[in-house]
Amino acid sequence: MTNTADLADLSPLGKTSAYRTDYAPELLFPIPRQGKRDELGLHGTLPFFGVDIWNAYELSWLNQRGKPQVAIARFTVPADSPNIIESKSFKLYLNSFNQTRLDSPEALKALLQKDLSAGFGANVHVVLTLPDAFSTIAMGELEGTLLDRLDVEIDNYRPAPELLKANHDELPVEETLVSHLLKSNCLVTGQPDWASVQIHYCGPQIDQESLLKYLIGFRDHNEFHEQCVERIFTDILRQCAPQQLAVYARYTRRGGLDINPWRSNFSSAQRPPNLRGARQ
Known part of the structure; x- marks a missing residue:
């Protein structure tokens, strides 16, 4: 390793x-x-x-x-x-x-x-x-309910999967959630990496405030783009147990390159369009 x-x-x-x-x-x-x-x-x-x-x-x-x-x-x-x-x-x-x-x-x-x-x-x-x-070449923004509208208090800037929670007592829902507040840092240099993230799922309704706090928790975390998205996917899958889950991040470019990882676990999921966001 x-x-x-x-x-x-x-x-x-x-x-x-x-x-x-x-x-x-x-x-x-x-x-x-x-x-x-x-x-x-x-x-x-x-x-x-x-x-x-x-x-x-x-x-x-x-x-x-x-x-x-x-x-x-x-x-x-x-x-x-x-x-x-x-x-x-x-x-x-x-x-x-x-x-x-x-x-x-x-x-x-x-x-x-x-x-x-x-x-x-x-x-x-x-x-x-x-x-x-x-x-x-088209531009466009990630679609979904904007988590960033929530007025949350943040005191942790490291990934904390234990924050994530879902309502298992109600009927499952299908929804798409979006945040523009994802920031992580390069694993080697510590330089900031900025992204918007889209989470689509079907299953117990995820508590939106806890999800936003969790995503903001990457702010001091050092990992490559692909690794961050796989961590988000895995944490949500384990903590919230959705039947279907897809996570897509659009990172801003550095040195003329942007990297946009997408992970999904259901076969009907369509690969997301490669639409450049305003910040890209």
């Missing part, structure tokens, strides 16, 4: 980096998912499926005549891939295309898919949007 000290020593996070501008797939830094899942008691069959949706807004390369090209990229990574990729290494890897001459966008896409699938350890779906289609 790779611990935080090991990550700090091995990864490019928090270090001065030489920005390569020639193609360098070796810059990608995979991190096994299982270490953090062990902390959550997740062994064997996972209680969820899902994806991590990455968006890259700073992607450029050269055509064979040396003229710069640009695109926006979307990478869809299955949640059961054995690894995540540390985000700064992902950014350094994308930068390595800046002075790399390629025959076409299709040639770039093929390299991205090959290298990222190798790094994540599973097939990564890549979509490139070229400038003539930029206007087709």
